[in-house]
Amino acid sequence: MSLLNERQDFSDIADVFLLHGSMQSPAFLDGRLCALLALHEVTPQAWLEEVCLGLGIEQPRDPASAERLLGWRRQTLEALAASEMNYEPILPDELYSLAEQATGLKEWAQGFLELVEEADEAQRKQWSDTLKEVLADLHGLEQIETDIDDSPENENDLFALTEHARMAAMLLYTEQHPGKPQVEQVDAPVH
Template identity: 40%
Template sequence: MSSDVAKNQVVDFDGLADLCLRHRCFQSPSLFHGVLTGQLCGQQRLPREQWLLLFGQLLGSDQSVLEGDDRQLALDLLDQVLEALSAGSLDFEPLLPDDLYELEERFSALVKWIQGFLKSLKAADLENMELSEEAQEGLDDLQKIVTEAGRTTLHTDEDNEKDLIALQEFVRMVAMLIYTELHPGMPQVENPKKPTNLH
């Protein structure tokens, strides 16, 4: 495999989960993706070495451990998220387990994603940034999702499946809205709709 091909591999949930297991890290891959998305939204520029350091900290390792394929995966993830956030196609998606996982696991991963996203934005001094009322309401709704997650019990049925998909879409739209507002000149996003309450 050429180095050019190696640098363009798509990082999926299971691939990142495998890396976490190799490092005996029990964080959700979705948390990593949420943290990275928040970093990219909250900063005008995220240096690659800074991301590698943060990635290592999330793994519970120091930066020197990230070598070879592990280092490349972290950089591929950075490039992948940045490209999706800034692309005109608006095809950004939170990194979540697919529908082969139980509904409860998928909801838990989404909550972890939101926690990582909000933590990164807070660290970026979001309070002093200019956000529209829609974007601020979106962030408030994300915080409510996290707050209420412990009181939410999901059963695998068609209604909850639809609600989770709607919730994922809401989270996706809020993330893109925040990015476009804090990075002028990027594609505009429709205002996110309020999330549907899960049963």
Template identity: 35%
Template sequence: MTAPELIGHDELDDVIAHLRLAVSPSELHGSLCGFLTGNGRLGRRPLLEVLHLDGGGVTVPPVDQAVLDQLVRQSEVELADPELGFEPLLPADDRPLHERADALVDWCRGFLGGFGLGGPDALANVSDESKEILRDLGSIASASLDFGNEDEDEDALIEVHEFVRMGAMLLFTECHIPNQSSSDTLH
């Protein structure tokens, strides 16, 4: 049995366009990841309802629902991956720098909103280091980006991307291991 194909940015963008949602693929993925990190549980509720993106009672065709369901499973597996394989869902590296940077800002904005929807105790139960990561994600989410030297800007985006990626995994781990602070050693 082969593993299912990973949902990519463009595939999710097609579903969002088809459903006429007012959210970018990166922001939707960020919202989902934040929700899962904050101990949110979908249960049998549809993803769009859980993330409050179904305003107007969007009817989701089965083919689009299958993509959204796969995105949920994919995100759960990647966030919990002990090999640190998680990646925020962003446009491909061959897309313009400003597009990728804007998508990372959208992802952070979505993550914070989703984290808030995850559960009332999520923030109360994280370490000071994790609270600092959340504050940093907030700074990124509210950033107004200026571009100058393309090589330097590309390097800066890579660094910010890596911080966001690792920060999300650290927060997920801390929120899902009872009484485990992010500075403790895992055995």
């Protein structure tokens, strides 16, 4: 069965991490992936190397794991580049407590901002004031309280913060790739 067209979520990626002996959350690497795709257009091979480095392994243990990790990159790139603006960060979902969801969002922001901070001055000068403001606001996510109760208020707040992170990722990608709603055309017609 091919995983190429299957939408992956947090649990799918976490399962691959567990297969490789890692208990870490995929959220941090997902934040890095978004920033890498926006700022550097990371290749599939470079992404595999990035994940393996993060997991402390030399290479994926089997072809299915490699395919799932590459599918994660492909899925993220397609969502960031889509005109529907349907990108969703890989974060713990409603199966997890709000505290775990908040921790995932905090880790995502840390991974994302770690690479954004490394952007060179030439890139930064091209960013709109809106993007600069959104990225500055994201720093607040690195400080969010994660020891929260499961309450409707906290759920609503967390949803709003997650939406802010989602929009920041799409805005960064869009500004770095002007006029290219689809960066990778897999089935582009040949003339």
